[in-house]
Amino acid sequence: MSRSMEDPSARGVDDGSAAGGPGPADHAVALRITNLSKTFPGTQALDDVSLSVSPGTIHCLLGGNGSGKSTLIKILAGVYRADPGGRIRVRFHEIDADKTSPEWARGAGLHFVHQDLAIFTTMSVAENLALGRGFPTGPTGNIQWRALRRHARTVLDRFDVHVSPGRLVADLRPADRTMVAIARALQDQADASEGLLVLDEPTVSLPAVEVDILFEALRRYAEAGQTIVLVTHRLEEVTRIADRVTVLRDGRVVTTLDAGEVTKDRLVELIVGRALDHASSTTSATEGEDLALEVSDLWGGPLRGVSFGLRRGEVLGIAGLVGSGRTSLLTTIFGLQRPTSGSISLDGRAVRFHNVDDAMDAGLGFVPEDRSESAFLNMSLRENLSAAQVPKYWSGLRLHWRDEVADARRSITDFSIKAISERQPFATLSGGNQQKAIVARWLRRRPKLLLLDEPTQGVDVAARAEIYRLVRDAVAAGTSVIVVTADLEELARVSDRVVVLANGRITHELEGPNIDPSRVTELVLSATGDPTNPDMEVSQR
Amino acid sequence: MSADDTGTATATVAPEEEPPPEAGATRDRAGTHSPVLFNVERFALPALLVIVLVIFSLLPSTGNIFASAANFQEVGFNYVYIGILTLASLIPLVCGEFDFSVGSNAGFTQIVVATAMARFHVPLGFAIVLAIAFGAAVGLMNGNTVARIGVNSLIVTLGTSGILLGVVEWYTGSQSINNGISSSLIDFGSQNSLGVPDVVWLLVGVALVTYYVLEHTPYGRYLTSVGSNARAARLVGLRVDRLKLSAFVLAGALAGVAGVLLVAKNGSASPEAGNVTDTLSALAGAYLGATSIRPGRFNVLGAMLATYFIGFSVAGLAIAGVASWISQVFSGAALFLAVVVSTVLGRRRAGTG
Numbered sequence: 058m059s060r061s062m063e064d065p066s067a068r069g070v071d072d073g074s075a076a077g078g079p080g081p082a083d084h085a086v087a088l089r090i091t092n093l094s095k096t097f098p099g100t101q102a103l104d105d106v107s108l109s110v111s112p113g114t115i116h117c118l119l120g121g122n123g124s125g126k127s128t129l130i131k132i133l134a135g136v137y138r139a140d141p142g143g144r145i146r147v148r149f150h151e152i153d154a155d156k157t158s159p160e161w162a163r164g165a166g167l168h169f170v171h172q173d174l175a176i177f178t179t180m181s182v183a184e185n186l187a188l189g190r191g192f193p194t195g196p197t198g199n200i201q202w203r204a205l206r207r208h209a210r211t212v213l214d215r216f217d218v219h220v221s222p223g224r225l226v227a228d229l230r231p232a233d234r235t236m237v238a239i240a241r242a243l244q245d246q247a248d249a250s251e252g253l254l255v256l257d258e259p260t261v262s263l264p265a266v267e268v269d270i271l272f273e274a275l276r277r278y279a280e281a282g283q284t285i286v287l288v289t290h291r292l293e294e295v296t297r298i299a300d301r302v303t304v305l306r307d308g309r310v311v312t313t314l315d316a317g318e319v320t321k322d323r324l325v326e327l328i329v330g331r332a333l334d335h336a337s338s339t340t341s342a343t344e345g346e347d348l349a350l351e352v353s354d355l356w357g358g359p360l361r362g363v364s365f366g367l368r369r370g371e372v373l374g375i376a377g378l379v380g381s382g383r384t385s386l387l388t389t390i391f392g393l394q395r396p397t398s399g400s401i402s403l404d405g406r407a408v409r410f411h412n413v414d415d416a417m418d419a420g421l422g423f424v425p426e427d428r429s430e431s432a433f434l435n436m437s438l439r440e441n442l443s444a445a446q447v448p449k450y451w452s453g454l455r456l457h458w459r460d461e462v463a464d465a466r467r468s469i470t471d472f473s474i475k476a477i478s479e480r481q482p483f484a485t486l487s488g489g490n491q492q493k494a495i496v497a498r499w500l501r502r503r504p505k506l507l508l509l510d511e512p513t514q515g516v517d518v519a520a521r522a523e524i525y526r527l528v529r530d531a532v533a534a535g536t537s538v539i540v541v542t543a544d545l546e547e548l549a550r551v552s553d554r555v556v557v558l559a560n561g562r563i564t565h566e567l568e569g570p571n572i573d574p575s576r577v578t579e580l581v582l583s584a585t586g587d588p589t590n591p592d593m594e595v596s597q598r
Numbered sequence: 599m600s601a602d603d604t605g606t607a608t609a610t611v612a613p614e615e616e617p618p619p620e621a622g623a624t625r626d627r628a629g630t631h632s633p634v635l636f637n638v639e640r641f642a643l644p645a646l647l648v649i650v651l652v653i654f655s656l657l658p659s660t661g662n663i664f665a666s667a668a669n670f671q672e673v674g675f676n677y678v679y680i681g682i683l684t685l686a687s688l689i690p691l692v693c694g695e696f697d698f699s700v701g702s703n704a705g706f707t708q709i710v711v712a713t714a715m716a717r718f719h720v721p722l723g724f725a726i727v728l729a730i731a732f733g734a735a736v737g738l739m740n741g742n743t744v745a746r747i748g749v750n751s752l753i754v755t756l757g758t759s760g761i762l763l764g765v766v767e768w769y770t771g772s773q774s775i776n777n778g779i780s781s782s783l784i785d786f787g788s789q790n791s792l793g794v795p796d797v798v799w800l801l802v803g804v805a806l807v808t809y810y811v812l813e814h815t816p817y818g819r820y821l822t823s824v825g826s827n828a829r830a831a832r833l834v835g836l837r838v839d840r841l842k843l844s845a846f847v848l849a850g851a852l853a854g855v856a857g858v859l860l861v862a863k864n865g866s867a868s869p870e871a872g873n874v875t876d877t878l879s880a881l882a883g884a885y886l887g888a889t890s891i892r893p894g895r896f897n898v899l900g901a902m903l904a905t906y907f908i909g910f911s912v913a914g915l916a917i918a919g920v921a922s923w924i925s926q927v928f929s930g931a932a933l934f935l936a937v938v939v940s941t942v943l944g945r946r947r948a949g950t951g
Contacts, residue, residue: 393833414835423833431833433826435894444823445834447816456814482894498834 086146087112087253087284093143093154095128095308099518102128103139104308110301112250115275115285117295117316120305121328121578122544126288129305130257134169135159147253166252168242172261176226176238183209183222186241216240217274232267235259236274243283250282257288261379272298290378292321292582306330325583329575348405349537350390350506355399358385361561362399367506372528372538374552374572376545376581382561383541384426387508390539391423392416403505417445422499426510426541431495432483438494439465439479445498464501472497473523489520496524500531507531509540513547525551545581546574559584639943643890643900643936647907654914663917671795677909678797679704679859683880684887684901685808686852690751690845691884691896692812694825695744697849698755699736700856700880702762705872707733707857709766709775712867716778725780730854736762737850741843751846759874766869775867787862797859801902804855809898821845822895882933883908889940908932 088110095103103125110116120126131137133145135158143154150165162169176185186209187193193204209222218236220229226237239254246252256275260268275298279285289295295302299316304327311327326332350367359382367373377383388394390401392410400407403419410416416423422445425431433441442465443450450457465479474497475490483491492512499507509528513521528538528551542548548555549572557565557580564584567577655665663669683700690697711729714720720728740758744751789796812818823831824841832838860871886907887900911932912925 412835412837413833414837417835425833429827430829431827433823433830436822436826440819440823444830447819451816454815456816456819 085112086110087114087148088286089144089146090129090154091144091146093129093132093145094140095125095132095137096140102308103132106143106305106308106310108303108310108313110253110284110286112284113279113282114300115279115287115298117299117302118286118288118305119292119295119302119324119328121582122546123307124305124328125308126305127257128308130169130255130288132157133162133167133255135162148251166246167255168246168252169255169257170235170238170242170259172258174234174238176234176241178227178234179225181223181225182213182220182229182237185226185237186212186222186244189241190245212240212244216243217277230267231263232270232274235263235271239274239278248282249278250284253284253286254278255286255288258290258379259287260289260291260294268294290582292324295319295324296321304328321583325579328582329579331575349403350539351402351405352386352390353400353402355386355389355396355401357389357396357398358382358394359561360385360389360396360399363558363561363563364399365556365563365566367537367539368553369537370532370535372532372540372551372553374548374555375539375541375558376548376555376577377541377558378581379543381558383558384510386558387423387510387539387541390416390506391421391508393423417502420502420505421508422502422504422506423508424495424499424510424512426514428488428491428495428515431498432491434482434484436483437479438469438474438476438481438483438486441483441491441494442468442479442498442501446502468494468497468501472500472527489516489523492516493520493524493527496527500527500536503531503534504536507536507538509538509542511542512540513542513544521547545577549574549577557581557584639889639893639940640891643886643903643907647903647910650907650911650914654910654917657918659919660914660917664914667793669913669917671790671793673906673909673913674798675795675863676913677905678795678801679856679863680876680879680883680909681801681902681905682804682852682856682859683876684883684905685804685898686849686856687877687880688808688884688887688896688898688901689812689821689848689852690842691881691888692818692825693821693842693845694828695751695842695845696755696881697737697740697846698752698874698877698881699740699759699762700849700853701873701875701877702759702766703733703736703850703853703872704856704860704876705869706736706762706766707854708860708867708872709770709857709869710854711858712775712779712861713769715780715783716775719778722780722783726858729858730851733854733857734847734851736853737847738843740850741846744846745839745842759877763873766872770867770869772869774869776865779861779866783858783862784865787859787865797863800859804852805898805902808852812898817841817844825896879908879929882929886933886936889936893940894944 086109088108090109091107093103093106094101102123106125106129118126118129128137132139132154138157139154141153141155145152145154145157147165147167150161152161152165177188180188183205187205193201193208195201206222213220213222216236216239218233218240220233220237226234229237239256243252243254259271263271272294275285275287279300287299296316296319301313302316302319302324303313304311304324306328311330347369348366349369349371352366353364355363359380361382363382363386365373375383375386385394389396392413392415402408408415408419410419413423433444439461443461447456450461462479468474469476469479472493474486474493476486483494486494492515496509496512507528512524512528516524525547528540532538540548540551552572553568555567555572555577556563557567557577559581565580567580654660657664683704686700686703687697707729710732711725714725714728715722736758740751740755743749743754786796791799812821820831820836820841823834823836824838828838831841857872861867864871883905884896884901886904887898887902888894888896889900890903891897891900908929911928915925915928916922
């Protein structure tokens with residue numbers, strides 16, 4: 058931790074640089090991957106992938122869910138090891154793909170900036186730059202603040218980040234935070250052409266203006282010789298910023314092309330694997346019907362005028378990228394967020410929930426995306442199952458444990474939860490069984506409307522199927538369901554109808570035989586929700 | 599126990615999509631849950647209490663005095679006050695918050711009850727109600743700041759504690775209130791019923807009510823849920839801030855009861871009685887108790903056993919003639935060891951150790 062500033066990057070010094078710097082031939086390729094495969098139990102995540110990235114270019118990696126791009130990044134980062142047989146070469150550092158490690162990745166000059174930037178918002182920019190690298194220290198181990206600030210100033214100037222080193226990261230605009238994270242990753246590179254920067258969905262949570270600022274910076278870095286590998290879901294970004302594009306599908310490389318020669322539609326076709334179907338699918342399938350839920354012109358947070366209807370006993374899937382407003386839509390319906398305008402009607406009656414209690418009284422249930430927001434880990438399975446209906450057991454001034462135990466045992470059977478007994482601490486259940494119990498917690502209330510946000514995240518295949526079977530049973534009993542998941546194949550399989558959400562508005566609707574995973578993927582990727590001029594629309598209101 | 603698992607959320611590579619590596623080969627972690635280990639842990643503290651009682655009763659140097667009814671009455675009597683404070687500190691702990699002001703609040707409310715009688719000639723019943731109301735008002739202040747404004751409870755109640763100690767010193771001029779205290783209150787503090795001091799019966803009563811509220815009412819379940827995961831509690835419709843507020847009010851009211859008890863026990867109200875040391879003993883009892891009966895959860899029976907485990911151990915050591923600092927070390931070490939062991943076992947229980 059106390060490596061001093063006067064000791065710049067005493068690492069990654071390899072054969073090549075020791076021999077007086079690499080020759081020009083070494084610069085022809087910044088990254089070359091050959092015959093990379095990765096098998097997980099039951100799935101082939103990567104299948105004989107080969108690609109190469111030229112130095113000083115921005116190379117986009119594209120692919121739908123399960124295409125293998127995350128696995129690829131994790132192998133580069135040394136988090137996973139690939140199957141034997143592949144080779145990875147970063148400039149002059151070459152290694153067998155089954156031998157990568159985080160140390161190797163660092164030594165080879167691979168730098169990663171993830172969607173979650175891992176920066177410390179309550180600390181200053183200068184402190185963030187020093188963390189993970191070492192603070193400059195004086196004779197007594199004291200931090201030399203002036204040297205720290207001077208170093209930060211140099212780094213920020215080099216990366217054209219126009220913020221003061223003393224500012225708190227929390228006070229920076231989002232694009233600057235990302236740039237600070239990038240600067241932190243690259244600060245010890247003596248020369249821009251030295252390493253490789255991998256950016257994993259850096260724009261997911263950025264507003265359009267901020268994306269522009271970030272992209273300008275990335276272009277400048279690339280012109281200075283920095284090689285950048287960019288993972289993204291947003292295709293308009295690709296055509297704007299990338300030099301080259303590699304598309305992955307089902308763990309294989311579909312193609313690599315020059316970004317200049319490709320349109321957004323073409324990219325969608327490549328990702329989905331078939332020709333685009335331009336027939337309009339926007340219908341108002343539910344107009345004039347007797348609806349369980351009707352949302353009209355809902356605004357608030359990322360939502361910009363969402364309208365849709367949900368039939369009784371229907372499963373409605375919501376497809377959209379992260380940042381499209383898919384989670385906000387659910388939390389707004391559930392009363393966790395107040396809409397700024399618009400209306401929500403249940404069974405034809407307008408409702409306005411002031412808190413979760415109101416929503417539950419009206420017959421709503423919500424399973425949040427993150428299990429840490431629904432699990433009571435140090436309480437028993439029984440208590441977790443009955444958490445949303447404790448008053449049911451309260452009569453005659455006591456809690457009727459025996460009824461609660463009986464109900465818990467019944468739920469364990471009905472919902473196929475694997476547990477020794479209902480007394481088992483919740484933390485000792487497997488993730489899939491925890492999730493089943495949480496879904497069961499709501500289904501036991503026989504909700505009119507169940508909102509599921511990524512109900513199968515981090516859950517194994519068998520448990521996934523079971524969770525959806527439980528949901529199906531409830532639907533047969535009259536519950537209406539809205540499900541959000543990034544796994545579009547799963548969404549297509551479980552939904553009666555799918556709406557596509559982009560930039561806070563619904564752009565498409567698919568019903569019945571039209572729900573095909575590749576069609577949904579295509580719509581999600583090509584739908585923009587009109588981001589070209591969002592401000593204009595706001596001002597029209 | 600109530601602390602969050604921070605620091606585990608470091609950067610992982612790339613979110614969502616890919617199949618989890620263990621997909622299809624998921625390990626059923628239920629297998630690592632050992633009922634035997636769990637039961638050993640549950641009954642370790644009561645077993646230790648019994649062992650302490652047996653050893654000090656059989657040791658030739660202490661047996662005569664320790665095993666006498668008088669000694670049991672004495673220890674029972676001495677630890678009632680700490681027992682009530684332990685229950686007071688327990689309620690906020692159940693919902694994940696600290697109340698560091700319970701001891702000082704008891705010191706404050708003993709002055710309230712004594713002053714009401716000695717200076718304002720208020721009848722005993724009303725004086726007691728006043729003390730409890732003042733205690734609850736302090737709790738309301740704590741709870742409001744913690745739940746509504748969202749300030750860390752340890753800091754808030756530390757501040758409250760300081761204010762109360764200062765106010766007591768100012769109001770009393772550091773003088774004890776010895777005269778004008780209802781004799782029936784003092785009698786209550788010195789009488790026995792069925793061979794057990796009346797104040798011990800009071801503790802039994804308060805403990806039973808607390809146990810009932812925490813374990814047999816929806817309210818208690820809600821507090822536990824908030825303490826387990828406040829965000830999840832909100833998502834199942836609980837009013838987290840109201841529940842936290844109410845926990846502090848209850849803690850304050852119980853501190854009021856403890857204040858009344860101090861006067862009954864001492865026959866006077868001294869500005870030195872009721873302080874931060876008492877708070878520490880109470881918190882220690884609650885934490886030590888959380889290692890047994892229902893391991894990993896703050897519980898009334900465990901807290902009471904813990905209080906008297908410390909009480910009888912310290913008394914036994916004193917009778918054996920050891921220096922008083924050894925008793926201090928003993929209490930500290932017992933808490934230290936119990937919490938370490940229970941954390942290690944708890945981790946194993948959760949399958950993460």
